[in-house]
Amino acid sequence: MxxxxxxxxxDNLTIDWLKAQYASRALSPRDVVLEIIRxxxxxxxxxxxxxxxxxxxxxxxxERLDALDRxxxxxxxxxxxxKDNIDVADLPTTSGCADFAYVPSEDATxxxxxxxxxxxxxxxxxxDQFATGLVGMRSPYGETHNALRPELISGGSSSGSAxxxxxxxxxxxxxxxxxxxxxxxAALNGLVGWKPSLGAWPVKGLVPACESLDCxxxxxxxxxxxxxxxxxxRGFEPDDPWSRDIPVRPAPExxxxxxxxLPREPLAFYGPFAERYRLAWDRAQAQLxxxxxxxxxxxxxLFDEAAAxxxxxxxxxxxxxxxxxxxxxxxxxxxxxxxxxxxxxADPAHHAAAMFRAMHRLQALKRQAQRLLGDxxxxxxxxxxxxxxxxxxxxxxxxxxxxxxYTNHCNLLDLCAVAVPAGDAGDRLPFxxxxxxxxxxxxxxxxxxxxxxxxxxxxxxxxxxPxxxxxxxxxxxxxxxxxxxxxxxxxxxxxxxxxxxxxxxxxxxxPQMLAHGARFVREDRTAAKYKLIRLATQPAKPxxxxxxxxxxxxxxxxxxxxxxxxxxxxAAIPAPLGIGKVELADGTEVPGFICEGRxxxxxxxxxxxxxxRAAMPSLEASLSVPGDx
Numbered sequence: 001m002x003x004x005x006x007x008x009x010x011d012n013l014t015i016d017w018l019k020a021q022y023a024s025r026a027l028s029p030r031d032v033v034l035e036i037i038r039x040x041x042x043x044x045x046x047x048x049x050x051x052x053x054x055x056x057x058x059x060x061x062x063e064r065l066d067a068l069d070r071x072x073x074x075x076x077x078x079x080x081x082x083k084d085n086i087d088v089a090d091l092p093t094t095s096g097c098a099d100f101a102y103v104p105s106e107d108a109t110x111x112x113x114x115x116x117x118x119x120x121x122x123x124x125x126x127x128d129q130f131a132t133g134l135v136g137m138r139s140p141y142g143e144t145h146n147a148l149r150p151e152l153i154s155g156g157s158s159s160g161s162a163x164x165x166x167x168x169x170x171x172x173x174x175x176x177x178x179x180x181x182x183x184x185x186a187a188l189n190g191l192v193g194w195k196p197s198l199g200a201w202p203v204k205g206l207v208p209a210c211e212s213l214d215c216x217x218x219x220x221x222x223x224x225x226x227x228x229x230x231x232x233x234r235g236f237e238p239d240d241p242w243s244r245d246i247p248v249r250p251a252p253e254x255x256x257x258x259x260x261x262l263p264r265e266p267l268a269f270y271g272p273f274a275e276r277y278r279l280a281w282d283r284a285q286a287q288l289x290x291x292x293x294x295x296x297x298x299x300x301x302l303f304d305e306a307a308a309x310x311x312x313x314x315x316x317x318x319x320x321x322x323x324x325x326x327x328x329x330x331x332x333x334x335x336x337x338x339x340x341x342x343x344x345x346a347d348p349a350h351h352a353a354a355m356f357r358a359m360h361r362l363q364a365l366k367r368q369a370q371r372l373l374g375d376x377x378x379x380x381x382x383x384x385x386x387x388x389x390x391x392x393x394x395x396x397x398x399x400x401x402x403x404x405x406y407t408n409h410c411n412l413l414d415l416c417a418v419a420v421p422a423g424d425a426g427d428r429l430p431f432x433x434x435x436x437x438x439x440x441x442x443x444x445x446x447x448x449x450x451x452x453x454x455x456x457x458x459x460x461x462x463x464x465x466p467x468x469x470x471x472x473x474x475x476x477x478x479x480x481x482x483x484x485x486x487x488x489x490x491x492x493x494x495x496x497x498x499x500x501x502x503x504x505x506x507x508x509x510x511p512q513m514l515a516h517g518a519r520f521v522r523e524d525r526t527a528a529k530y531k532l533i534r535l536a537t538q539p540a541k542p543x544x545x546x547x548x549x550x551x552x553x554x555x556x557x558x559x560x561x562x563x564x565x566x567x568x569x570x571a572a573i574p575a576p577l578g579i580g581k582v583e584l585a586d587g588t589e590v591p592g593f594i595c596e597g598r599x600x601x602x603x604x605x606x607x608x609x610x611x612x613r614a615a616m617p618s619l620e621a622s623l624s625v626p627g628d629x
Contacts, residue, residue: 009035013171015078015225027078029120031372033058036079036122039169040397047142048160048169050084051091051124061120074228081164081173082111083157085126085131086216087205091178096129096139099333100326102123108205110174110216110233111238117232122170125160129338131176131209133157134184134403135392137303139478140334147189148428150151151174151388154186155403157218162189165219166179172220172229179310180382180407182217183419184222185356187382193419194226196502197439199244201230202237208322210315211242213411223420223449240311246440254443256451259376260288268514273425280431281381284422288379291451292371296376301565302368304515307408308572309362311341311401314355315412320345337396352384362412365549369413373438377448380406382419382432386509395539398508405511410436418445420452475601492585493563496521498582498592500532501542501612508539516569518561525553527583533595533603535576536616541579542612543595543603553585555611566591 007027010017013036021027037053043053051057069450070076082088085095087104088111094101108113111121128138134619136144136159147153147166154163158175162185165173175182178197183549186193195219199217208214218229230248237243249255262285269278289295309315319342327334327342334342384405393398410417415436425431433452437444497518502509505520526544533543544554561569570579576599582592 007031009168011168012221013079013165013168014221015075015171015228018078018171029079032063032079033062033120033122034078036169037169038598040123040164043167043169044500046145046163046167047126048144048163048167049123050094050126050141050160053122053169057091058120058122058205061112062116065118065120068118070118075114075232076118078119078171079122080114080119081123081125081161081170082121083127083131083161083173083175083283085127085176085207085209086107086111086174088121088124091123091124093207095131096127096141096335097333098140099330100130104205105626106205108127108216109202109237110230111205111251113235114121114229119167119232125164125173126291127159127161128157130207130319130342131157131178131181131214132319132338132341133400134180134407135387135396135400136160136163136185137389137392137396137453138338140335145389148430151390153188153389153392153399155188155383155386157181158185158219158606162186162191162193162219165189165221172225175217175219176206176209177215177217178213178411180404180410182215182219183407183410183417183434185402185468186219186419187421187430187434190421190432191221191419192223192226192428193382194218194220194230195419196230196234196442197244197246197305197409197416198414199242200246200416200440200442201233202235202240202243204237204240204243210310210318211322213310213315214242215411223418223446226418229444239461244358249443254447255375256293256447257375257437257444259294259296260291260448261296261298261373261378262288263300263380263613265300265517267381267384268359268405268511269384270405270508270511271387271392271399273429276425276429277381277383277385277431278361280423280425281433284379284381284431284433287422288452291448293451298372300380301410302365302372303413303569306362306365306369308568309358310404310412311344311407312572312574313358314350314510315358316341316345316347317350318345332602342396345419366413369415370438373436375441375444376437377444378436379414380434380436382406386429389587395502397539401405402483402508402511408435414439416440416442416445418442418449420449422453484594494560495563495566495577496590497559497561497566497569498524498556498584498590499527499559500526500544500554500593502539503559503593504557504612512572513559513561516561516565517565518559518565518569521558521560523555524558525555525585527585527587528553530554531600531605532606532609532611533600533609534606534614535599536602541577542606542615543599544582544593545595545597545600546583552607552610554607554628555613556582558590589614
């Protein structure tokens with residue numbers, strides 16, 4: 001039977017809704033697939049799919065449903081999408097690169113388990129090439145548009161998977177997560193994003209990005225849906241060297257966390273909606289305070305330090321180990337910005353001794369996280385903002401880095417996480433928070449997510465808001481707590497830091513300053529002894545060089561940073577930039593950004609502009625990424 005011409009489909013396809021339609025015989029799986037094909041065709045300009053839904057490709061899965069016992073197939077007839085770095089038999093796996101493509105003869109373990117449970121794979125979704133990105137724009141198959149506001153980024157790297165679910169083209173979708181790719185797209189498209197403990201879901205059949213950290217994840221509209229998928233996929237796989245047996249407690253045994261931990265320091269928000277995101281975070285904190293669980297504000301410096309290791313430490317070499325041979329043997333095949341990031345893994349600085357030093361430091365950070373969290377849950381914004389796609393094109397690396405500010409630490413510290421909707425920051429501008437717990441403690445996440453706001457199947461929150469007076473009292477209490485934390489931070493020894501480039505206010509790396517507890521002090525100028533150059537980097541950055549004779553005064557900003565955070569900040573600055581003494585116009589010297597002299601040979605002299613802000617309009621054309629579309 002086919003009812004697609006008269007039946008009114010729900011905009012959002014959820015598992016419960018589809019099961020109800022099948023049980024009443026109002027719809028068949030074939031009807032649903034035909035509607036998905038129609039929707040995918042209507043949204044083809046949104047660049048959601050690499051292998052889009054077609055009846056010919058899906059027909060074998062529809063036919064096999066007749067042989068399945070519905071009572072033994074918990075996902076019977078449920079359509080799902082698969083990120084195109086996860087194998088589906090007889091469909092190309094491209095990982096976002098046509099020259100890399102191959103056609104697997106068997107399904108990834110996660111896909112196979114879902115099909116055995118009756119789920120129907122409908123196509124392969126777009127992604128940031130080789131799962132390297134958090135913006136959803138680094139694909140030769142086109143930039144995936146945000147599901148709600150097409151001018152905004154979709155989030156990545158699991159961009160197509162999230163948007164397919166948000167646009168009603170799948171009930172759930174598989175993504176992957178190394179640095180936040182299974183969480184950021186969930187937040188930007190109003191979904192739940194589930195990232196299980198490392199090894200809990202088999203990764204056999206996944207194209208590796210950073211193999212020791214990679215996870216397969218799921219997007220859906222509600223928590224119940226992701227938990228059903230989790231029960232289906234979770235379990236040890238003998239043929240997967242990364243697989244671990246990490247069961248989840250059944251519903252009657254799920255525990256409430258002992259505490260909800262929130263960042264003590266002021267958080268960084270970025271992009272054109274920064275202030276709206278800040279207010280949304282304030283509202284989320286207020287709601288958390290009403291749940292009856294103790295809330296404690298803690299120093300999250302250890303999470304910042306762990307996050308810095310992912311792309312500024314030797315783990316980039318693991319990406320190069322996986323993909324370097326292909327990049328070297330296929331010149332021009334990789335997306336330019338992606339290739340640039342991958343090639344950082346070949347830097348001689350990432351030698352074996354550096355790797356072991358980083359591993360040892362990470363192990364110490366893991367132990368700190370274990371002592372801090374115990375049986376509690378850390379809560380952070382999933383993202384501190386978003387960007388228009390045009391803005392992200394102008395500063396592709398910096399914008400991407402900002403999106404990972406509150407996600408990059410997760411897998412390095414062996415945490416499980418769930419990203420859940422937390423209201424809206426504005427019109428068609430969803431806001432989300434992420435709950436983190438230690439490995440194997442997914443039950444804590446589920447109980448807190450349920451309590452925070454019932455996200456199951458898109459239901460309205462069941463936790464009733466208290467009287468307005470109570471809300472105001474709690475908000476006042478939290479404001480006082482935050483003020484005390486800020487006062488504590490301000491009482492710590494500090495140092496001035498002179499910044500002259502992307503770390504200035506309103507520019508893409510300002511979040512790094514804020515994340516290290518810095519506050520803006522004033523605008524200033526150097527002594528008339530400096531040259532300003534545009535470095536041959538992606539994105540473009542300025543370099544400040546002191547001259548033995550001559551030179552000019554260069555505009556800069558002075559920030560104040562706690563000394564306890566200054567070392568980690570300075571250590572993360574990539575060569576040829578560094579921290580040294582900068583002489584100001586009044587003759588005083590303060591720590592600030594300087595540049596190695598060797599960089600001058602390949603750089604453009606932009607001293608005549610008098611500062612980076614003045615030079616930016618003239619450099620705008622060169623800041624875009626070739627081929628980024």
